[in-house]
Amino acid sequence: MADKPVLLQFSMTPLDKGESVSRYVARSLDIIDRSGLDYRTHAMGTILEGDLDACLAVVRACHARMAEDCNRISTTIKIDYRKGRSGRLTSKTASLERHLGRPLKKAGDPA
Amino acid sequence: MADKPVLLQFSMTPLDKGESVSRYVARSLDIIDRSGLDYRTHAMGTILEGDLDACLAVVRACHARMAEDCNRISTTIKIDYRKGRSGRLTSKTASLERHLGRPLKKAGDPA
Amino acid sequence: MADKPVLLQFSMTPLDKGESVSRYVARSLDIIDRSGLDYRTHAMGTILEGDLDACLAVVRACHARMAEDCNRISTTIKIDYRKGRSGRLTSKTASLERHLGRPLKKAGDPA
């Protein structure tokens, strides 16, 4: 299996479209969901897993799409690189639960 | 129902304990899980929902615990405040899925 | 001299006021500049130096002021805690210049 050492979390928001921006964010999720990369989304952003270039390519595609009709865009990215690892989209939280000996509330859990 | 206008996502990591830090991060999750605030955790951090002071109080408790035996600590926080809203831990992702007309992979989904 | 182990960088932006937001950001800088904490501002945010509670108190004051007339506010915070240190607003960059043996462009340098 290919190495996927990077978890890249990002959030991308237009600043010139008022306080409701889900219409614009949904376009990014469409690009992410079709990208072929594994990902998980949550209330504050989306986490991609892959190598660095593949993850950054998705970020650039989302930015190019948003810049088509947004004049100001704010993006935050956090990258966690760990050599030789894969599968951390799910294993990191599982490891915390093992340490605690009980389940935690995960971002897909219902209200 | 009380107003909970803030989503506060944070990640807190010791820099002086080597590359495996889940033992230290698990302590923060223990504090969060017992705090009484609603939260969701994922592979890159944890999201709290509440008012700003209640959320920051949890961050400070986690930091005080980590500083007991860690000399250098790096913390990233992102706050999304929206006046008059509550329930956004789950509603923000649901809104994106409505826009797209299909489900997305959420942070608690299995591998 | 009092311990000032925290560098706290933050950026706070209204999302419901269009793409020009310096009028709102300037209010935060007014609060910061009068706070008594040492700080440095740059093109992407402001860095405070102090203990954690003193730094967070300034962030909260800026947020309360902005929430008076902004409905949605996005805030990013990064905290670098290092036990027993002070003066890092200037010493961290100086240390990099010593390593390199030449001066770097600093955020207050003219165009």
Added chain:
Amino acid sequence: MADKPVLLQFSMTPLDKGESVSRYVARSLDIIDRSGLDYRTHAMGTILEGDLDACLAVVRACHARMAEDCNRISTTIKIDYRKGRSGRLTSKTASLERHLGRPLKKAGDPA
């Protein structure tokens, strides 16, 4: 003059080298300083100005260099894109000072 609509701030830190990491960070500054992009560094990171691809290319070069001998690397990036603008490395702070009618402490100022 070419359009330089992006300010990209980033900070890149090894997690497996103990609490003193300036030796590793200095290598990134060497790459940045020789890149030909305009930049400003400060106590919490470095800000690049250019187009998005040029800025991300520098981030990738710094990451590739750090990954040569670091097993775990944490990177935070914040991008402020504003269509049609240039020169914001210095103009954003100057605009805040005009609003306030007094000078602020900038990241290159002495202690």
